[in-house]
């Protein structure tokens with residue numbers, strides 16, 4: 001068992017340097033197992049430099065320390081706004097507020113001029129971080145597709161068409177700040193939820209707080225310096241026809257340290273339909289989810305609280 005007495009979990013580690021070498025088939029098997037059993041893994045030797053990571057965390061901290069008048073300029077109820085600052089989970093819907101400030105940034109090249117220009121190096125540092133995480137996402141996604149197709153014939157398992165679509169896919173960065181909280185037991189940093197995209201690449205600073213649900217229990221993910229926590233999102237659960245699971249996670253706060261995390265959510269282009277990969281659907285394994293697009297997700301979250309896995313549940317074929 002990978003759970004320590006203090007309730008923390010050792011997530012499976014995927015070494016990206018190994019993935020590029022002769023051990024690729026074995027690493028792909030571990031990747032498949034991690035996505036099936038945990039919905040989460042930690043990526044190490046991923047190729048993103050320590051500096052890029054450090055500068056991202058530093059500039060995020062500085063942004064959240066700006067005077068409120070500066071930050072409030074980016075407050076918006078429009079879920080499609082290229083930049084959105086807010087508090088809680090969804091401040092216009094939440095019955096109970098969460099102890100969190102967030103900044104959501106769409107990363108399409110056409111919208112970068114909407115990003116905050118203060119602090120001065122914000123666009124430069126966040127720009128290079130987002131480009132590098134996109135490249136990392138593409139190599140993780142390539143491995144995920146290969147892991148899903150490992151039992152298929154080489155011809156069927158060719159993934160170049162779908163990989164091209166991911167190059168032009170969506171990327172949303174969610175920069176989270178959880179200030180130290182005087183009453184940490186009375187609130188959460190983020191309620192239990194699953195992420196909507198294919199994969200989320202999460203960077204957390206050295207303060208713990210992230211918990212995932214594993215075998216019905218909440219377990220803490222210990223921060224591992226310079227690694228990324230990667231998790232399966234709803235779209236990958238649909239695409240894999242239920243083989244890889246998007247797992248519930250939440251964030252706890254503490255009374256002494258503030259915490260920063262940066263979640264980079266990746267999917268197909270916002271206008272594309274997500275559906276079970278036809279290669280994985282057959283008589284023995286019939287389609288288990290409806291076609292899903294981003295517009296139906298937005299309709300759903302604007303009509304009710306998007307907590308737990310409600311949205312995904314609504315996409316299941318029974």
Ligand SMILES: O=C(O)CCC(=O)C(=O)O
Pocket residue numbers: 174176190195202204209210249250251260261262263
């Ligand atoms: O702060 C964290 O560790 C998790 C953040 C998260 O789950 C999210 O932004 O979707």
Ligand SMILES: [Fe+2]
Pocket residue numbers: 193194195249263
């Ligand atoms: Fe999340």
